[in-house]
Amino acid sequence: MPKEYPIINIFTSQLPKELAVRMYNEFQDRMKTVMWQVQNVERYKFLNDHIKLVEDILALSIFHRRVVASLDGALTFFRTVTQMSGATGISIGKYEFTAEEKNKLLSLTISYRQLLKKFLITQDMFEFQDTREFMRILLRLKQLWENAETNE
Amino acid sequence: MPKPMNENNGDKAAGKSFRSPFKDAAVMDNEIISFINKYKATVTEHGKRMSDYFEMSCFNLIVKYYVNSGYEVQIANLKQGKFRYKCSPAGIQSNFSHFEASITYGAMTYYFEIHHNLPVQSSHDETIVATPDISVIKKGAVKYRNDYYDTKKTLSYVENPNMLTFCEVKHFAPFPELIFNFMGVVNELRGEILDNSEENLWPKHIAPSLMISGKSTKPTDNIKASLEGRYVINILFDLFYSGRSAFWKSGVSSLQTAGWLDLPDDWMVNIPEGIDDDPF
Numbered sequence: 001m002p003k004e005y006p007i008i009n010i011f012t013s014q015l016p017k018e019l020a021v022r023m024y025n026e027f028q029d030r031m032k033t034v035m036w037q038v039q040n041v042e043r044y045k046f047l048n049d050h051i052k053l054v055e056d057i058l059a060l061s062i063f064h065r066r067v068v069a070s071l072d073g074a075l076t077f078f079r080t081v082t083q084m085s086g087a088t089g090i091s092i093g094k095y096e097f098t099a100e101e102k103n104k105l106l107s108l109t110i111s112y113r114q115l116l117k118k119f120l121i122t123q124d125m126f127e128f129q130d131t132r133e134f135m136r137i138l139l140r141l142k143q144l145w146e147n148a149e150t151n152e
Numbered sequence: 153m154p155k156p157m158n159e160n161n162g163d164k165a166a167g168k169s170f171r172s173p174f175k176d177a178a179v180m181d182n183e184i185i186s187f188i189n190k191y192k193a194t195v196t197e198h199g200k201r202m203s204d205y206f207e208m209s210c211f212n213l214i215v216k217y218y219v220n221s222g223y224e225v226q227i228a229n230l231k232q233g234k235f236r237y238k239c240s241p242a243g244i245q246s247n248f249s250h251f252e253a254s255i256t257y258g259a260m261t262y263y264f265e266i267h268h269n270l271p272v273q274s275s276h277d278e279t280i281v282a283t284p285d286i287s288v289i290k291k292g293a294v295k296y297r298n299d300y301y302d303t304k305k306t307l308s309y310v311e312n313p314n315m316l317t318f319c320e321v322k323h324f325a326p327f328p329e330l331i332f333n334f335m336g337v338v339n340e341l342r343g344e345i346l347d348n349s350e351e352n353l354w355p356k357h358i359a360p361s362l363m364i365s366g367k368s369t370k371p372t373d374n375i376k377a378s379l380e381g382r383y384v385i386n387i388l389f390d391l392f393y394s395g396r397s398a399f400w401k402s403g404v405s406s407l408q409t410a411g412w413l414d415l416p417d418d419w420m421v422n423i424p425e426g427i428d429d430d431p432f
Contacts, residue, residue, distance in 0.1 A: 015199045053177040069392040070202040073209025080212050081235040085227040091236045108191045119173045127393050129367040145172045
């Protein structure tokens with residue numbers, strides 16, 4: 001059986017060190033709070049059976065804020081520049097941000113949003129500051145799915 | 153608290169195209185890993201430019217501010233059909249692209265330029281410069297000199313009176329010292345703001361602004377309220393999400409514009425008669 005790596009390691013492998021370290025540290029810090037809440041707060045104890053899921057959603061949220069949001073910003077700027085002028089791309093130092101590169105980023109962001117949508121997760125779910133807020137969002141997510149399944 | 157998901161889609165939750173992450177956690181895990189593996193090369197390639205992309209996003213918001221404030225905005229100085237983005241203060245400004253904004257009142261049309269990483273002369277000492285991330289200047293006001301550095305390297309800059317406003321961009325979670333550091337830049341580039349002696353600008357320009365990606369907390373909200381109450385500046389948080397609404401057409405009027413602060417009549421402390429008398 002292949003070795004299973006923590007999800008945050010998969011997200012951060014091959015990222016530039018500075019970015020990877022920030023993402024990794026944020027994940028570890030928030031997971032400490034999550035685990036404390038799961039062990040000590042009655043309404044979150046059900047998450048004991050879903051730690052892997054919590055890790056996945058937390059890692060996705062960090063990826064969203066630290067990577068996807070910036071890529072969205074680059075795409076918006078690309079759109080402004082190309083719509084306002086006949087520019088074919090953006091030169092950033094030696095890097096050429098061309099229509100082809102733009103399409104790669106667009107493909108990434110579309111696939112990412114499809115992934116979220118499949119599990120009924122919306123981006124605003126990731127707009128939390130405090131980890132306890134993240135816990136409340138998980139709770140609501142659980143209740144929402146329970147309601148949906150009850151109505152099936 | 154933000155809504156975790158679109159509850160209007162609740163009925164669809166049981167549909168086959170949606171999967172419960174609680175029941176299908178393994179499916180979700182596999183899909184995330186497939187997604188990461190599929191786009192690993194793209195993320196790796198772009199990962200080193202995340203700060204540039206956030207700055208671009210803010211540059212875009214400032215352009216949007218001018219468009220939504222009634223300016224005509226266009227791009228100037230494309231290089232070989234591309235927008236050449238300036239990543240650092242170094243480099244000759246004419247080798248990079250910028251935006252041009254113009255607005256007409258009656259028979260007068262006013263022209264400005266929106267630049268990225270253009271050094272600006274200090275408002276206290278014309279021999280030194282600081283480089284805000286974004287600056288709005290009078291058209292054609294970029295100057296060049298070769299006596300600024302130890303070598304003959306050229307400095308591109310704008311003289312302080314020709315700079316209308318500027319913005320600093322920080323891809324961080326806000327914290328008090330980050331905000332107070334901005335006041336140092338305000339002091340250097342637009343010292344008049346600190347004693348509220350700046351002239352009102354016409355046409356209107358956004359007041360010097362600090363644009364921060366992270367969400368605020370109660371302490372940083374308090375600092376924002378306090379500083380914006382005392383000085384003509386904008387401190388903007390959460391610019392990936394809610395903070396962007398300030399730049400929408402319906403939101404631009406919520407931003408302070410450069411000029412003097414309209415303080416209440418009684419803002420000055422009444423000085424008792426005789427207090428200025430020489431005590432000796």
